[in-house]
Amino acid sequence: MKNISITELTNVIRSKNAGPYELTFDFIFKNEDIFNKIVQMDVINEELIAKLYKIPVEKVISVVAYKPAKAIKATIIRPIAAGDLGETDVYGAQQHGPLLAIEIPWEGSV
Amino acid sequence: MREYKILAPTAILGYGFPEKSFVKGIEKNPDLIAVDAGSVDPGPYYLGSGKSFTDRNSVKRDLEYMLVAAKEHNIPVAIGSAGGSGAKTHLDWNIEIIEEIMEENNLDLKVVVIDSQLSKSYLMDKYKEGDITPLFPTPPLTEEDLSQSTNIVGQIGVEPFIEAFKMGADVVLAGRAYDPAVFAALPIMKGYDPGISLHLGKILECASIAASPGSGRDCMLGTLGEDYFILEPMGDTRKCTTDSVAAHSLYEKTNPYKLPGPGGLLDLTDTVYEQLDETRVKVKGSKFVPSEKYTIKLEGAKLVGKRTISIAGVRDPIMIEQISHILEEVKEQVQDNFSGKNYEYHLTFHIYGKNGVMGSLEPVKNPVHELGIVIDVVAQEKVIADTICSFVRSTLLHFGYPNRKATAGNLAFPYSPSDISVGDVYQFSVHHLLENIDPVEIFTIKWLNEYQKGAL
Numbered sequence: 001m002k003n004i005s006i007t008e009l010t011n012v013i014r015s016k017n018a019g020p021y022e023l024t025f026d027f028i029f030k031n032e033d034i035f036n037k038i039v040q041m042d043v044i045n046e047e048l049i050a051k052l053y054k055i056p057v058e059k060v061i062s063v064v065a066y067k068p069a070k071a072i073k074a075t076i077i078r079p080i081a082a083g084d085l086g087e088t089d090v091y092g093a094q095q096h097g098p099l100l101a102i103e104i105p106w107e108g109s110v
Numbered sequence: 111m112r113e114y115k116i117l118a119p120t121a122i123l124g125y126g127f128p129e130k131s132f133v134k135g136i137e138k139n140p141d142l143i144a145v146d147a148g149s150v151d152p153g154p155y156y157l158g159s160g161k162s163f164t165d166r167n168s169v170k171r172d173l174e175y176m177l178v179a180a181k182e183h184n185i186p187v188a189i190g191s192a193g194g195s196g197a198k199t200h201l202d203w204n205i206e207i208i209e210e211i212m213e214e215n216n217l218d219l220k221v222v223v224i225d226s227q228l229s230k231s232y233l234m235d236k237y238k239e240g241d242i243t244p245l246f247p248t249p250p251l252t253e254e255d256l257s258q259s260t261n262i263v264g265q266i267g268v269e270p271f272i273e274a275f276k277m278g279a280d281v282v283l284a285g286r287a288y289d290p291a292v293f294a295a296l297p298i299m300k301g302y303d304p305g306i307s308l309h310l311g312k313i314l315e316c317a318s319i320a321a322s323p324g325s326g327r328d329c330m331l332g333t334l335g336e337d338y339f340i341l342e343p344m345g346d347t348r349k350c351t352t353d354s355v356a357a358h359s360l361y362e363k364t365n366p367y368k369l370p371g372p373g374g375l376l377d378l379t380d381t382v383y384e385q386l387d388e389t390r391v392k393v394k395g396s397k398f399v400p401s402e403k404y405t406i407k408l409e410g411a412k413l414v415g416k417r418t419i420s421i422a423g424v425r426d427p428i429m430i431e432q433i434s435h436i437l438e439e440v441k442e443q444v445q446d447n448f449s450g451k452n453y454e455y456h457l458t459f460h461i462y463g464k465n466g467v468m469g470s471l472e473p474v475k476n477p478v479h480e481l482g483i484v485i486d487v488v489a490q491e492k493v494i495a496d497t498i499c500s501f502v503r504s505t506l507l508h509f510g511y512p513n514r515k516a517t518a519g520n521l522a523f524p525y526s527p528s529d530i531s532v533g534d535v536y537q538f539s540v541h542h543l544l545e546n547i548d549p550v551e552i553f554t555i556k557w558l559n560e561y562q563k564g565a566l
Binding site: 012086 | 152154155246352353360381467469470536541
């Protein structure tokens, strides 16, 4: 089994505010088989998100699979509220970078 | 039950739409034209200051198409979150634009205005009664935050829109509104299922963003039936696919299955998406679950100071290697220089190329060959923000760090003047739930000619 980049398995990886106090990340997978396999493997979970963003796992509000969209959604507490002093990204739209580095142990083709 | 058609011209009033798509939408004989005019996403400044984040000419352009078509074809119009954030001043700003359009086009339209700004004294009473609760992960509200907020709006649900249409309005212009409410109110009034109507509204509020390719500036048509809705993009190059529509349910929400809103929860657990043909998607199974107490979201912002910034670049590798240490020392020197004065200020360095975008969340520590630095100072008074920014800029420009070779100056300035006064800075102060209310009575719903502009 070799590792494969998450970017090869997904059509969308994005970040955005969910209100001023939360950041939310969406992974939309290329097809249902890939989505089901990822959900079954349970590789995208609270611990992974906490590790990627170097935050305590308590700051990860939820990681939810959404079958109709072949998607997994993770939401974390914003380090600071949108627009507060020291803010770096008011819309939260450029916080997805670390997710692109995820590698998944994968057998077979995509 | 006959089908009910809703035209959503654009994702946010002022973002625009192709005339061709709009004409195609009107030719479908819609029963309602609705548009969401706002968002909390551009940050606290717009709500706090009462200014619009959309441009006046652009808003007028979009509204002119909508109102002229509405009059010609006798189609009701609903506009929510007027002026971007929906405070009283935003509403007044949008009213002026509507008045201008009606006068210039000789349109006789009956307009009802819903003011969703709430008075601080009313909210203080509700706060003391324990009816304002935090919306996780927002910290609990304080009396100070409440009293210091410049504008506090309540996110209205469908009920005030229904009230306004019952009065006989051709056009309803509302302050802050739950995005789907503006689309769902009239069909719910006419007996369509609230869950189906609100879910359709949730998608239509972004117009063609839920199509493929997605766009916030193109029209979408939604058709409601008894237990379903159908989405159809009006742009020739766009398609709705089950993927593009389902994916949109995730957008900007914490949980894709449970979407809380005024008075209840939109439950998408049993939602089914079906591809009808190449461009249309049919959706079934969405439910609305009313909550025990009627609850709405409050949004407020308060002034925290004035901002002055300076933007500069660094290319010297010896300096870049030591940048964290250098900036710490500059901070100490500023503090030391003004220690005799009781200046209160907040100094941030945004170091693009080094955690400038992600700050504390940044996991990558790769070296770079160039840094962009924004010196960002916020203080109570403009003069202090100016003073500190100027001092930081000159100190950093000539800062002597270990092993320095480049003694002529450490910063590359793209601008002269190098220091820019940005003005007022706000922060979100209220993002809480208000409970135990009558969803209609707490808001002011008036005919345009009875509505008082300016007065709060």
